[in-house]
Amino acid sequence: xxxxxxPIDGSPASIKxxxxxxxxxxxxxxxxxxxxxxxxxxxxxxxxxGMNVEQxxxxxxxxxxxxxxQEETKMLSIVVRNLDIGNLKxxxxxxxxxxxxxxxxxxxxxxxxxxxMGRRGFSPVERFFIGSVTQKVISSAPCPVVVVxx
Amino acid sequence: xxxxxxPIDGSPASIKxxxxxxxxxxxxxxxxxxxxxxxxxxxxxxxxxGMNVEQxxxxxxxxxxxxxxQEETKMLSIVVRNLDIGNLKxxxxxxxxxxxxxxxxxxxxxxxxxxxMGRRGFSPVERFFIGSVTQKVISSAPCPVVVVxx
Amino acid sequence: xxxxxxPIDGSPASIKxxxxxxxxxxxxxxxxxxxxxxxxxxxxxxxxxGMNVEQxxxxxxxxxxxxxxQEETKMLSIVVRNLDIGNLKxxxxxxxxxxxxxxxxxxxxxxxxxxxMGRRGFSPVERFFIGSVTQKVISSAPCPVVVVxx
Amino acid sequence: xxxxxxPIDGSPASIKxxxxxxxxxxxxxxxxxxxxxxxxxxxxxxxxxGMNVEQxxxxxxxxxxxxxxQEETKMLSIVVRNLDIGNLKxxxxxxxxxxxxxxxxxxxxxxxxxxxMGRRGFSPVERFFIGSVTQKVISSAPCPVVVVxx
Numbered sequence: 001x002x003x004x005x006x007p008i009d010g011s012p013a014s015i016k017x018x019x020x021x022x023x024x025x026x027x028x029x030x031x032x033x034x035x036x037x038x039x040x041x042x043x044x045x046x047x048x049x050g051m052n053v054e055q056x057x058x059x060x061x062x063x064x065x066x067x068x069x070q071e072e073t074k075m076l077s078i079v080v081r082n083l084d085i086g087n088l089k090x091x092x093x094x095x096x097x098x099x100x101x102x103x104x105x106x107x108x109x110x111x112x113x114x115x116x117m118g119r120r121g122f123s124p125v126e127r128f129f130i131g132s133v134t135q136k137v138i139s140s141a142p143c144p145v146v147v148v149x150x
Numbered sequence: 151x152x153x154x155x156x157p158i159d160g161s162p163a164s165i166k167x168x169x170x171x172x173x174x175x176x177x178x179x180x181x182x183x184x185x186x187x188x189x190x191x192x193x194x195x196x197x198x199x200g201m202n203v204e205q206x207x208x209x210x211x212x213x214x215x216x217x218x219x220q221e222e223t224k225m226l227s228i229v230v231r232n233l234d235i236g237n238l239k240x241x242x243x244x245x246x247x248x249x250x251x252x253x254x255x256x257x258x259x260x261x262x263x264x265x266x267m268g269r270r271g272f273s274p275v276e277r278f279f280i281g282s283v284t285q286k287v288i289s290s291a292p293c294p295v296v297v298v299x300x
Numbered sequence: 301x302x303x304x305x306x307p308i309d310g311s312p313a314s315i316k317x318x319x320x321x322x323x324x325x326x327x328x329x330x331x332x333x334x335x336x337x338x339x340x341x342x343x344x345x346x347x348x349x350g351m352n353v354e355q356x357x358x359x360x361x362x363x364x365x366x367x368x369x370q371e372e373t374k375m376l377s378i379v380v381r382n383l384d385i386g387n388l389k390x391x392x393x394x395x396x397x398x399x400x401x402x403x404x405x406x407x408x409x410x411x412x413x414x415x416x417m418g419r420r421g422f423s424p425v426e427r428f429f430i431g432s433v434t435q436k437v438i439s440s441a442p443c444p445v446v447v448v449x450x
Numbered sequence: 451x452x453x454x455x456x457p458i459d460g461s462p463a464s465i466k467x468x469x470x471x472x473x474x475x476x477x478x479x480x481x482x483x484x485x486x487x488x489x490x491x492x493x494x495x496x497x498x499x500g501m502n503v504e505q506x507x508x509x510x511x512x513x514x515x516x517x518x519x520q521e522e523t524k525m526l527s528i529v530v531r532n533l534d535i536g537n538l539k540x541x542x543x544x545x546x547x548x549x550x551x552x553x554x555x556x557x558x559x560x561x562x563x564x565x566x567m568g569r570r571g572f573s574p575v576e577r578f579f580i581g582s583v584t585q586k587v588i589s590s591a592p593c594p595v596v597v598v599x600x
Contacts, residue, residue, distance in 0.1 A: 010195045010196075010199070027302075027327070027328045028324075028327045039191075046160075046224075049160070049224075049229070050228070051224055051228070053221055054217070054220070054221075056217060057218075057221060060213050060214045061214065064210045064211065064214045067206060067210050067211075068191060070207075071196055071201070071204075075195075075201060116444075130430070130435060130439065132281075135430060138419060138430055138447050139430065144317075144446050144448045146414070146445070146447075149444075167594075177452075178474075178477045266594075280589065285580060288597050291599065294598045295597045296594050296597075297595045297596075310495045310496075310498070310499070341518060343521070345461075346524075348460070350528070351525060354520070357517045357518075360513050360517050361514065363510050364510045367506060367507045368491060368507075370504070371501070371503055371507060375496060375499050432581075432585075
């Protein structure tokens with residue numbers, strides 16, 4: 001059974017990539033693993049400037065991550081429900097961290113065969129760019145990356 | 151007088167770029183405009199999935215932006231204080247928005263002659279990449295962009 | 301039947317991509333179309349500077365293209381012979397032009413379902429780059445592009 | 451005296467970059483070094499496939515390089531003549547090799563302070579791309595790279 005990783009950020013391109021992944025998975029009896037990565041600016045860099053970050057910043061950051069994880073979990077389940085995945089096996093993961101790093105790490109740990117990604121995330125204006133997360137995943141992935149135009 | 155825009159995200163590359171900008175500005179009597187852009191995941195995308203984002207999410211987001219603006223303002227003033235700018239004229243801006251868009255907009259509005267940027271932001275691992283903000287600014291800037299390796 | 305386009309420039313990454321394409325094609329009964337694009341500096345730009353290019357330049361250019369087409373045709377047939385394609389249907393094309401443009405055009409004309417490409421061409425040193433031909437094909441392809449690390 | 455390197459491929463963007471370089475050089479008494487790199491497909495890769503390249507290929511390749519060097523030398527001198535460089539010191543170099551590598555090597559050897567380059571070479575269609583030579587020079591240059599939109 002082929003294992004397919006599908007990073008979802010909610011962008012039309014990521015959903016189009018999911019549709020293409022489902023289409024191929026039906027032909028090869030693939031197993032679908034959806035992943036959404038929640039990222040938040042960290043306070044690490046301020047230490048470098050000798051700054052004491054206010055305690056409230058750290059508290060807010062944790063609360064914000066919790067809220068984002070909640071909303072992204074809901075969003076991911078809606079995305080998957082809207083796909084016509086039939087009897088394909090599927091799993092959903094929400095991870096906190098840097099998107100490209102977490103996607104690459106997940107691909108290695110889960111012995112993924114193909115990663116399906118949108119060419120770019122939320123930047124409809126910049127329509128010729130390859131999104132920075134997609135670029136980084138292409139450059140470091142342990143398996144082929146299928147890039148889908150949204 | 152030449153006007154020089156210097157986006158600062160606190161990364162070593164952005165500080166190296168600032169040093170190079172100061173060096174050139176002393177030769178050409180440049181005026182320095184430092185800019186830091188605060189970005190936060192927005193709830194806009196969830197509407198697309200018919201989700202009602204909890205009110206608490208929106209409240210947290212606003213608080214998080216306020217805290218980030220405070221911390222980034224402190225950081226930017228420390229960065230500028232640590233530069234040896236002598237008698238050069240300077241200004242500091244903190245803006246909330248998407249980094250590349252705000253930098254490009256500021257360059258147009260302020261009739262900037264040169265933008266000095268680090269090649270990449272906070273990704274020491276990916277040392278051959280051109281950071282995505284730098285890529286986007288290069289592609290849309292109304293003036294030359296001086297890219298400095300950190 | 302799924303139609304798979306495989307641009308080959310002779311680089312290890314392009315051959316690895318071909319192997320991955322064959323592997324998938326066996327699962328989905330794919331049809332393989334191999335393409336090699338021969339590119340040569342043209343004299344067009346010199347006209348812009350009011351230069352009369354020597355006739356000998358144009359003659360040399362044509363001869364050089366002929367020789368390259370001969371060598372690339374041999375190379376492509378060796379590449380395909382070395383792949384274990386079994387009973388899969390295959391075709392080989394040598395085209396003179398700009399690589400990314402010709403690959404994209406071919407994908408549209410041949411109603412291709414997937415393009416399999418190496419992440420980069422002949423630049424082993426720059427191992428984190430996405431090659432410029434691959435970047436351009438990703439940005440303009442009418443179908444998903446499977447990017448394979450060499 | 452500041453040393454400015456200006457790679458010229460004849461594209462409008464490279465000429466615009468040259469104009470910006472001249473403008474700055476007049477303010478800082480810069481010295482201008484123009485460089486054009488001639489590149490030709492080599493036969494090296496065919497050996498990998500056990501192919502004996504016909505002797506005629508090698509002869510044609512050498513002749514083609516000679517012709518290109520002649521034409522590019524003429525083109526570069528026309529480009530420089532059309533610039534309003536006043537009393538600035540200048541030199542012109544034509545080098546055979548891979549463009550990004552030779553530009554980076556030249557920047558190191560000549561102790562260059564700034565490289566001025568067009569954002570992209572000859573691909574007006576792909577107007578949002580950073581050209582691959584420019585990308586590579588940005589990533590490996592020993593000095594700041596000033597990227598100019600054509």
